[in-house]
Structures are given as C-alpha cells and as structure tokens.
Amino acid sequence: MLELKLAYRNLVSAGLRTWLNVVVLSITYVLIIWHQGFFSGILRQSEHDMIKDEVGGGQYWYKSYDPYDPISLDESHGIISPKLQSMINKNEATPILIRQASIYPNGRAQSILLKGIDPSQKILSIPSGKLKTDGEALPILVGRRMAINNSLKIGDFLTIRLRDSKDAFDAVEGQIVEIMNTRVSTIDNGQLWIPLKKMQEIVEMNGEATLVVLGQNVTGLSDSPDWKFREQKLLLKDIIDVIKSKRIASVILYIILLFLAMLAIFDTQVLSVFRRRKEIGTLIALGMTRLRVVRLFTFEGAMNGVLAALVGAVYGIPILVLTAINGIPMPDVVDSLGFALSGNLYPLYSAGLVIGTIIIVMITVTIVSYLPSSKIANLKPTEALKGKIG
C-alpha cells in the first residue's frame, strides 16, 4: 500500500523527532504491562497464600459467626454436625474454635483472638504441628507480625485471660513454641493459636467449633440449620476488592503516562501537518485524494505505536522476563497496603495483558494521529501549494 510505504519513509526520515516519540511510547508500553503484571502477581500470590493458610477450599461457619462483629463472637460456636465431623475424620476438613481473650505482654493488656486448631491437621499449611508438645505450659503459635509488634520470642510465657462457656473468667499460662512466617496478615495480627482440644477443655466447649475449613478439593455440602457454607470465592472477595482498589491507582498512573505519550504524538502530528503543507498540496496535485493524504498522515502517527511496540520489546521483554522469573523483592512495609505481601513478588504477565495493552495503545495512537490529520480534509490544494493552512 502506497500510503503505508510513504508513511514509513516519512517517519524514519524524521529522525530524532520520531525516536523521541517512540521511546516515550515504548516506556509507556513497558510500564503499563509491568505495572499491571505486578498487580496481577499480587492478586495471584495473595489468593494463593490465603487459600493455603486461611481459606482452604471454603468454610462452614457457625450460624451466628460474623468475623466483623466482635460482640457476637463469643456466642458463635456450636457442636460440629455429624456430616462435618465425618469429613474431619476423613481429613477432608479441620475445625477452628475462636474466642476473645486478653494477654499482657510487657505488662500491657491487649485484646486478642484465641484460635484453637488441631495440631495434626493438614488442610491449612500453617505449622500447627509445632503445637504437639509434652510440656506443661499451653503451647502457643504466633505469627511474625504479632511477635514483632509485641516483642515476643520463642520460649516466652504469656498469661491468657479468657471467658469460658459459662461466662466465667479464667486464665492460663502458655509458652510460645513457634513463630510462623505467613504472608497472610489475617491469621497473624492480634492472634494466638493453641491446640483445639486444650482450648475446648479450657472454655468447656468440647466437640464445638466456630468454623470448619474444607480441603481444597472437597466440595461443599448443603447448609445445615446451624452451619452455613461460605464458598472460597466469597471468602477471598475482601482481599480481591482491596487489590482492585489499589489497581485503580495504577490505572490512573498509566492513563497519565499514555496521555503524555499521546500529547507528544499529537504535537508532532500538528507540527507535521503545518510544516508539510506544500508536500500535502503536491500529493493532491499529483492525484492523491485528500482522504488518502489524511490516511498517509494517520498511518505515520500510528506507526509510532508499532515502532514503540518493537523498541519496547527489545528492552522490555528481558526486564519483564527477569522480574517474572526472579521476582521483585518486597519490603515489609507493603503489609501496610492492606494485603499480605513479603518476600519476593512474582509479577504475572498474561498474553491477554500484553496484547490488550498493545491494542489499547495502538487504537489511542491512531485516534490521536487522525485528529490533526483530519484537518487536511478541509485543506484547499491551492492554499496548501502556497504553504498556507486553509
């Protein structure tokens, strides 16, 4: 196609002006893909960790259990139904009992959630096996954040004050046996994990639980009057919503980047149409229709997008592949973002993300290139030949 060939020649011969646009646009491509891949990686990692450490394949909640309501928490426990018990016996599920309690690290009173878990369970990947001890003190498992925030270390003793099923206050002495390193802050901050049986004895709730976590390949049963099934997707909704809200900020950033790149191309196109009026007039005089000349100039602008994709691929692919393979080291501070992250984050670059980004940028570049070029459609060839804009 004549216009394409000529557009390419014009673009390449524009030299530095073209390459500046191309470099800016290629940075936009790479940053958009990197940033979106980064958030896809966070989403994937958070989902994976939450499923592995907390959510499992879904959960049964005792009918009155509401994790966001501390008032009703102490009433939210009941006898495990026979069907659920049968799943627990077959190692397809594990029960968790939750009570409010207080601890006194360094002489300060602190409200916590006390969670009882079967030390032999294999449903969640938290190191509950460490709770199997022969010591006299109640073994306690805490998360790394909890340990740091309260200056706790393995071997420390803690007094736990709690109420039993009859609302009588009781206190037990426990010893920290393990500090677990989990990326899931919702099983870490403000929580102590102790053996389920011992907790049931202390609070006089034998055979009772607050929730039952299912294995990942176990399908949920129908709800019973006392136990309501919460599917995995619902349990992950909060974290997905948080990450999506963070993603919006990244979208704003890439809209700004795209806008700057488009501004550069728009500016170049406006100048190009203005500076090359005589050439436009000549092309029309030689027999090109104005529509074809508009097409030529639009192609020229749009080709910036194509060249930018190629240039971006040259330096972007190694960067993206390297970060996808080696991960990006994340500081602990990212915990404050509201989702679980630490260690290395592995961005996720899907074909859809790459192709989608290229398509979006290409369409935007084409529109931005067309707008100044469309002025040619109203240009009088006689004026253009004189070097005037109509």
Next chain:
Amino acid sequence: MNLVTIKNMTKRYPIGNSEFTALSNINLEFEKGEFCGIIGPSGSGKTTLLNIIGSLDTPSAGSTVVLGKDIGNLSEKEAAKLRSRHMGFIFQTYNLLPVCTVYENVEFPLLLINMTPNERKKKVISALEWVHLTDKINSRPNQLSGGQAQRVSIARAMVKQPELVLADEPTANLDAENSRNILDAMVNLNKELQTTFIFATHDEKVITYLKRKIFLVDGKVTSDGK
C-alpha cells in the same frame, strides 16, 4: 478537438465581506500539442487560471472543460483521477518528495495509477533518460542542484505521458543555463510526445520559447498571440 475549452470563466475570492475578482470572463481554447504560456505580472491571475485548468480549483462562473470533463462539476475523487491519469505538474519550487529518491519521485505518479512494476520501471528509466538524469537515480532531492531537481520534476510530470502538462514559473529559481536546458527538454518532449504544455510565467527566457503567448492583466486576457 480542443484539449481545454474555457468559456466566460470568472473566478472570485471572498475577502472579508467583499469579493476579489481574480479572473474575469476568460475565453480560451487549447489544442493538443500546443506549447503555450499565460504571461503576466504578479497578481494577474496566471496561477489561478493554471490551477483551475489543473482541477485544483473551481471557477466561480462560466465553464472550464478539460479532456471532456467540466472542472466545475467534478467531485474531488474525479478531479484526483483526472490529474493522476491525464495531467502533469511542474512547480516553481520543484516540490519533490524529500524522503524519496529521484527514482521514487518519478515513479510516484505511476503508483497512483496502479501500473505493473515492470512497466513502471521501464517508464521511469525512460523519463529519466529524457532529462539526462539516469546517473542520479538513487540521489535524494537534497543532493541535487536546482536545475537537476527541476529536471526530476519534469520527468515526474512526463513519466505517465499525460495529455497536458501545467508548469507554474518553472524557471523562476534557475539560472540562465539551467533554464535553457529545462526548456530545451520540454520543447523536445512536446515535439516527441505531442504533449500540450501550458506555462504560467513572466520570465523572458521562457517567453522566447513559447509558440503561443496569452497575456493576462488584472484577470483579463489582453492578447492571445496564436
């Protein structure tokens, strides 16, 4: 048969709330093989007349029929087709495409009429031979002298062997020797191919070559020396 027939043609341009008459009641006929010029001082309407004949502009009144087509009634697409197939243009400032080589500049009009590559090549080489520029085939316009650039422009106008070539002040930027070379080349092509040449000029060097001189003053034909 006339190649161009202009009857009672007037061209007016709006200037603010009033109108400026660039051409007034023009009546002219051009036949095949003519080598003629529209002569007049700056602002006399030469270029306007040439633009209307070249279907780059339209008359305000009267008719201009070129190769059987009424310029005033042509759509943009029809006008473009008429120019691309039947007309060649030579400009004062050469107007070569700066990113294309000499070969590509001359080839360009043939690309617009979808000629086969072999045929294109033959015609381009032959056009460059007419203007003695086969040694500059791969040069860019910025590597050519003014005379060479104008010869490329002539080759580009002649390559498709059009019926009509319109030349607007083709020697205005050239010295005497280059002007003579250019004009000699055009005279030869006119003889050889029977192409009609219409010049817009006030250059004495050109005027001496013309077989027919049409004098234009203030948009009116004052004499037509057939």
